[in-house]
Amino acid sequence: MRSEPQASAYRPDARIETIAEWIGDPVPAASFPKHELRFRNDRWANAVGLGDLTDEAWTAHFGRFEPLPDNLPGPLALRYHGHQFRSYNPDIGDGRGFLFAQMRDSDGRLLDLGTKGSGRTPYSRDGDGRLTLKGAVREILATEMLEALGVNTSKTFSVIETGESLWRSDEPSPTRSAVLVRLSHGHIRIGSFQRLLAHDEKDQMAALVAYCLDTYPGGEPPADAPGRDEPAVILMHQVVERLADLAASWMVAGFVHGVLNTDNMNISGESFDYGPWRWLPKWDPRFTAAYFDYGGLYAFGRQPEALLWNCGQLAVALRLLADTEPLVAALDRFGPLYQKAMARRFTWRLGVESRGLEADTALIQAAEQSMTESGEAPERFFFTHRAGRAAGDDSFATLLREYKPAANATDVFWQQDEPPGILIDEVERIWSAVDEHDDWSALQTKVSEIRELGRNLGEPPHPQAQW
Numbered sequence: 001m002r003s004e005p006q007a008s009a010y011r012p013d014a015r016i017e018t019i020a021e022w023i024g025d026p027v028p029a030a031s032f033p034k035h036e037l038r039f040r041n042d043r044w045a046n047a048v049g050l051g052d053l054t055d056e057a058w059t060a061h062f063g064r065f066e067p068l069p070d071n072l073p074g075p076l077a078l079r080y081h082g083h084q085f086r087s088y089n090p091d092i093g094d095g096r097g098f099l100f101a102q103m104r105d106s107d108g109r110l111l112d113l114g115t116k117g118s119g120r121t122p123y124s125r126d127g128d129g130r131l132t133l134k135g136a137v138r139e140i141l142a143t144e145m146l147e148a149l150g151v152n153t154s155k156t157f158s159v160i161e162t163g164e165s166l167w168r169s170d171e172p173s174p175t176r177s178a179v180l181v182r183l184s185h186g187h188i189r190i191g192s193f194q195r196l197l198a199h200d201e202k203d204q205m206a207a208l209v210a211y212c213l214d215t216y217p218g219g220e221p222p223a224d225a226p227g228r229d230e231p232a233v234i235l236m237h238q239v240v241e242r243l244a245d246l247a248a249s250w251m252v253a254g255f256v257h258g259v260l261n262t263d264n265m266n267i268s269g270e271s272f273d274y275g276p277w278r279w280l281p282k283w284d285p286r287f288t289a290a291y292f293d294y295g296g297l298y299a300f301g302r303q304p305e306a307l308l309w310n311c312g313q314l315a316v317a318l319r320l321l322a323d324t325e326p327l328v329a330a331l332d333r334f335g336p337l338y339q340k341a342m343a344r345r346f347t348w349r350l351g352v353e354s355r356g357l358e359a360d361t362a363l364i365q366a367a368e369q370s371m372t373e374s375g376e377a378p379e380r381f382f383f384t385h386r387a388g389r390a391a392g393d394d395s396f397a398t399l400l401r402e403y404k405p406a407a408n409a410t411d412v413f414w415q416q417d418e419p420p421g422i423l424i425d426e427v428e429r430i431w432s433a434v435d436e437h438d439d440w441s442a443l444q445t446k447v448s449e450i451r452e453l454g455r456n457l458g459e460p461p462h463p464q465a466q467w
Contacts, residue, residue: 001408002455008106010049012071015102015110019211022204023192024076027098029065030119030129032179034163037063038133038440039140044155044183047105062100062181063160065118071101077121081198082191082263083313085297090198092191092263093123096130099187109467110215113157114187116180130166133159133176134431135275137443141422141430142274143182144450149253150345150460152246154184154272170291176435184270188212190239190310191263193317205320209235216268218242218465222333227326232318235267236330240311241465242269244334247304248341249463252349254280254378258289260298260306262313269463280378281423283371308334337464344461351387351409351457355402363403366396383419386410406458413456420449 016023037055045051050068053061060066067073075098081090098121101113116139117131136159146153158181165174188208196205209231218238221228225237246269250257257264258276266272278289285301293299298306311334315327343360346367347353354360371381373394384390387405391397430446433439 002458002460005043005047006106007046007051008049008104010069011104012068013102013104013110014070014072015211015215016076016099016112017072019204019207020076022079022201023188023208024078024094024099025122027075027077027121028119029075029098029115030162030179032063032162032164032177034161035059035063036161036163037158038136038161038178039156039159041155041157041183044157048103048111048183058158059160062113062158063162063179065100065115068101068103071103072099075100075115075118077123078187078189078192079123079195080189080191080263081195082189082261083194083310084261084263085293086309088194090195091123091125094121095124095127096121100181107467109185112184112187114182114184116182117162117177118179128166130162130164130177131180132166132168132171133161133178134171134435136178136180137431137434138277138427139180139182139274140443141427141446141450142277144447145279145422146253146255146271148450148454148457149249149255150348150457151249151253151255152242152270152463152466154182154270157181157183182272184266184268184272186212186216186266186268186270188267189263190265190267190314190317191261192267193314194262197317197320200320202320205317206231209318209321212267213238217467221330225326226329227322230322230326232321233326233330236311236315236318236322236327237333238465239267239269239314240330240334241337242267242463243307243311244304244337245269245341245345245464246271247307248338248345250303251300251342252345254283254300256280256287256289256298256300257303258293258298260303260310262310265307265310265314269466279421279423282375282377283368283381304338341461341464347403348406348461349382349457350385350403351406351414352400352403353406359399359402363396363399366394366399370394370396377421377423379419379421383414386414389414408456408458411456413452420446420453422446422450 077094077098097115120129164177167173221237227233276290387409433442
C-alpha cells in the first residue's frame with residue numbers, strides 16, 4: 001500500500017525573494033463577490049503544516065489571499081517567454097495566476113503555492129484573469145488521477161467558487177467562476193530561461209541556474225559527461241532526466257496533456273497547468289486532447305518528442321552560460337533515459353517484477369500491439385492484466401507469463417468489476433451534477449475511488465533526478 005504524505009509543521013521559506021526583483025512582478029489579487037469553499041486537500045495541507053486552518057482562515061488565505069505568516073508579503077506574477085505550438089511568444093507570463101507562498105514539507109523539500117484564476121496581471125493581455133469552475137473541477141480530477149498513477153504532478157490544493165459569470169468560447173456560457181490554488185515543487189519554467197536569453201541577461205541567467213540547483217537538487221551528470229562541473233550543464237542533465245521520466249509517466253498513464261509549450265514545462269519535472277487534457281479511450285498515438293491542435297503536434301504518441309524539443313530550447317537558452325557540446329551531450333541522454341523510465345513505470349503499473357530493459361521493452365511493445373488490436377482502454381488493460389492475470393493467448397500473453405507478480409499486486413482491490421477511470425464522458429457527468437444541481441457528491445466519490453486506486457498501486461517509482 002502507498003503511504004500518505006507525512007504531516008509537518010508549517011515552515012515558511014520564501015526563497016523566491018532572493019530573485020524576486022527580476023523573476024516576477026508584485027500584483028494584487030482579484031476581489032471576488034463571494035467565496036464558497038468547494039475543495040480543500042487536507043492530506044497535502046497537513047504535509048505543509050496548514051491542515052489545522054479553519055475553513056474561515058483557509059478562505060481568507062486562498063480566496064482573499066491574505067498573506068500566510070512569515071511568507072511572501074504579497075503575490076508575485078512570474079515573468080517568462082515561451083514557444084507556443086513551436087512559435088516563439090515574448091508576450092506571456094502569469095496572466096491569471098501568481099506565486100503566493102513557499103514552505104517546506106516533512107522531507108525538507110521547498111514547495112510553492114501558486115494560483116489559477118486569481119485576477120489580471122501585467123501579462124493578462126486580453127484575458128480576464130479568471131478561471132471557470134468547470135476548469136477547476138477538471139484540474140482536481142486530473143491531478144488526483146495522475147498522482148494515483150505515479151506521475152510527478154502538482155496537487156490541487158484548494159478550489160473556491162467566486163460568484164462571477166464568465167463567458168468562454170469553448171464551453172456553454174455564462175458559466176461559474178472559481179479560484180484554484182495548486183501545490184507544486186516550483187514554478188520555474190523553461191520559458192523563464194528563454195526570457196533571460198531574449199534580454200541577454202547573463203548574470204540573471206547564472207543566478208537562476210544557481211537558484212534551481214539549490215532548490216531542486218537532482219544529482220550529478222555521468223562521470224564521462226563533458227563540462228560536468230559547470231552549473232548550467234548540471235542543470236541541463238537534471239532537466240533532461242526529469243522530463244524523460246515525465247514523458248514516460250504520461251505514456252504509461254495513458255494521459256494526453258494537450259498543451260506542451262515551453263512555458264508549461266517546469267524545471268522541477270512536475271506535470272502541471274492542466275487545460276484540454278484527456279485520458280485515452282483506446283491506445284492511439286494520434287489521439288489529441290486540444291481541439292485547436294489541428295496538426296496533432298501534441299498528440300499522445302508525440303509527447304516524448306515534444307518534451308525532448310522543449311529540452312532543446314532550454315539548451316539554446318543555457319548557451320548564454322555554456323558551450324554547445326556539453327549541452328548536446330545532455331540532450332543525447334533523453335532517449336535512453338526515456339526507455340528506462342518506460343520499463344520501470346510500465347512494470348510497476350502492471351504489477352510485475354522487471355526482467356531487465358530488453359525483456360521489459362519487448363513486453364511494452366507487445367502490450368501496445370495488444371491494446372491497438374483490441375481497442376481496449378489502457379486503464380482497463382492494466383487492470384485486467386494486473387500481476388500477470390487473464391493473460392490470453394497473444395504475443396503479449398506469452399511474454400507476460402514469464403513475469404512474476406510484484407508484492408501486494410494481487411490484493412482484493414483488483415478483483416472488482418471495473419477500474420476507476422475519468423474518460424471524458426465521466427468528467428462531463430461529474431460536472432453536470434455540479435452545474436445543474438450543485439451536487440458535489442459524484443466528484444467526492446470519484447476522488448475517493450481514485451485515491452483508493454493509488455493506495456493499491458503502491459509506492460510508485462521515484463521520479464528521476466529528484467530529491
